Amino acid sequence: MWLSGWRIALLVAILAIWEVVSFTLIDPFWISRPSDIAVRLWDMAVSGSLWTNSWATLWQAILGLALGLPVGLGIGVLLAALPRFASVVEPFWMGLYSLPRIALGPLFVIWFGIGLLSKVMLVFSLVVFVFILNALQGLHEVDRDLVNLMRTMRASRFYILRRVQMPSIIPWIIAAMRINVGIALIGSVIGEMLGANRGLGWYIQISGARLDTTGVFTGLFILMIMAILFNEAIKIIEDRLLPYKRAS
Amino acid sequence: MDMQVSAGPKVVLEGASVAYGDLTVLKDVDLVLGDGEFLSIVGPSGCGKSTLLKLISGLEPPAAGRVFVDGAEIDRTPPHVGFMFQRDALLPWATAEENINVGLELGGYPQADRAKRCQELIDFLQLTGFGKHYPSMLSGGMRQRVSLGRLLAYEPELYLMDEPFGALDAQTKVMMGRELLRIWGRYRKSVIFVTHDIEEAVSLSSRVIVISGRPGRVKREVKVDIDYPRDLRAVRKTAVFHDLCSTIWDEIMGEKAVEQAADDPAEAPA
Numbered sequence: 001m002w003l004s005g006w007r008i009a010l011l012v013a014i015l016a017i018w019e020v021v022s023f024t025l026i027d028p029f030w031i032s033r034p035s036d037i038a039v040r041l042w043d044m045a046v047s048g049s050l051w052t053n054s055w056a057t058l059w060q061a062i063l064g065l066a067l068g069l070p071v072g073l074g075i076g077v078l079l080a081a082l083p084r085f086a087s088v089v090e091p092f093w094m095g096l097y098s099l100p101r102i103a104l105g106p107l108f109v110i111w112f113g114i115g116l117l118s119k120v121m122l123v124f125s126l127v128v129f130v131f132i133l134n135a136l137q138g139l140h141e142v143d144r145d146l147v148n149l150m151r152t153m154r155a156s157r158f159y160i161l162r163r164v165q166m167p168s169i170i171p172w173i174i175a176a177m178r179i180n181v182g183i184a185l186i187g188s189v190i191g192e193m194l195g196a197n198r199g200l201g202w203y204i205q206i207s208g209a210r211l212d213t214t215g216v217f218t219g220l221f222i223l224m225i226m227a228i229l230f231n232e233a234i235k236i237i238e239d240r241l242l243p244y245k246r247a248s
Numbered sequence: 249m250d251m252q253v254s255a256g257p258k259v260v261l262e263g264a265s266v267a268y269g270d271l272t273v274l275k276d277v278d279l280v281l282g283d284g285e286f287l288s289i290v291g292p293s294g295c296g297k298s299t300l301l302k303l304i305s306g307l308e309p310p311a312a313g314r315v316f317v318d319g320a321e322i323d324r325t326p327p328h329v330g331f332m333f334q335r336d337a338l339l340p341w342a343t344a345e346e347n348i349n350v351g352l353e354l355g356g357y358p359q360a361d362r363a364k365r366c367q368e369l370i371d372f373l374q375l376t377g378f379g380k381h382y383p384s385m386l387s388g389g390m391r392q393r394v395s396l397g398r399l400l401a402y403e404p405e406l407y408l409m410d411e412p413f414g415a416l417d418a419q420t421k422v423m424m425g426r427e428l429l430r431i432w433g434r435y436r437k438s439v440i441f442v443t444h445d446i447e448e449a450v451s452l453s454s455r456v457i458v459i460s461g462r463p464g465r466v467k468r469e470v471k472v473d474i475d476y477p478r479d480l481r482a483v484r485k486t487a488v489f490h491d492l493c494s495t496i497w498d499e500i501m502g503e504k505a506v507e508q509a510a511d512d513p514a515e516a517p518a
Binding site: 143145146148149150151152153154155159163164167168170242243244 | 305353402
């Protein structure tokens with residue numbers, strides 16, 4: 001209660017200062033103003049474009065994550081299981097990882113068009129590496145004693161994977177998910193900026209082109225709310241998956 | 249192979265050595281563990297006591313020599329061996345029940361009877377009401393009891409215990425020792441109990457082996473002529489007990505004086 005009270009107070013203060021400044025110090029042409037953004041939000045909500053644009057961006061992010069998680073996890077498990085193979089391919093995939101994958105955008109547009117698929121693939125290309133890295137690191141840090149103990153009871157490799165390794169990397173995967181939520185939204189928005197006819201990235205892009213700062217800020221505001229809600233959803237999933245952490 | 253009827257020795261080590269690279273941890277260890285015997289192993293820290301258990305459980309291959317369990321030379325983890333570490337090594341994401349269930353699953357306990365058996369063990373170990381608790385919610389002593397429950401659930405014929413109560417406070421340690429003797433008295437399985445606590449070793453076991461510092465080798469064997477069942481508190485007051493403890497203590501200290509390694513206060517008796 002105490003915390004949310006202060007948070008709301010801070011938010012109100014920031015919005016009030018912004019509003020006052022836009023009437024006194026700085027022309028709203030540059031910074032828009034909260035009341036204008038609120039009106040724009042209302043207009044977009046009424047016209048339905050709030051929903052279509054938000055959903056387009058969110059859906060691409062979700063699909064990219066949904067593809068990146070199993071693929072990244074699978075590759076991570078594979079690399080952990082085959083250390084020799086992993087050391088051979090390491091420079092290659094680290095090279096890919098270091099590449100600013102935004103630069104792949106134009107290529108994805110050529111390959112996958114300007115529809116849904118190119119954005120999903122861009123998101124995927126961004127998030128998959130975080131999943132791989134975290135899965136690998138998580139598997140690397142599995143408690144040796146737990147594995148040894150299972151081995152003394154003649155547990156199969158599959159049993160150890162299922163009962164020890166997988167549960168112990170869940171916190172790593174959730175951490176990756178948290179990082180990736182923001183990255184996925186970036187990928188989704190950038191994909192829309194490269195060529196699209198809907199989505200928040202597209203909306204921000206055309207608003208900017210029209211020097212409509214209110215439109216740009218409205219798009220940013222919706223993205224921010226979306227990221228916050230996304231993160232909260234991950235927290236709920238985390239609580240569900242890790243009851244033993246909550247207990248301590 | 250599992251069906252050996254003869255009451256031959258449970259474990260035999262013949263000139264077994266273990267090395268990590270150039271470092272020889274155990275050298276020429278000969279050891280015979282009788283079926284149903286309770287053997288303790290003491291020695292300075294880093295003498296390879298734990299390695300000895302890893303060797304017998306197949307986690308560590310011998311660099312030289314041979315290891316037999318139930319008369320058969322082992323090449324991987326032999327069946328019916330239960331291991332217990334100083335760290336409880338419980339799955340943190342599993343409740344006490346689920347952790348004990350791991351022992352039942354891996355021990356091949358009939359699925360239909362697992363829930364019942366699990367509850368029996370929980371009651372037996374005085375964990376009633378804590379079955380649904382995660383390890384993080386339990387005290388060190390309770391965690392170690394869950395760990396013991398998992399071991400019992402696996403129904404091993406040979407218990408390898410690596411300072412299982414080493415991290416517990418003195419009272420809990422004695423209580424756990426009493427628990428272990430109760431279990432041993434009931435099932436009469438073979439036990440190798442590694443500890444650096446000489447009094448614990450003497451009070452629990454029927455024989456104590458002293459291992460020398462690096463590289464570890466068997467330095468001395470002491471028989472503990474105290475009848476079972478033992479009352480641990482009464483035992484600790486007897487003259488036999490004190491004589492045995494000081495004999496072993498001298499053995500280890502002599503060792504240390506030679507090595508000039510007396511700077512390790514962790515080896516002081518409790």
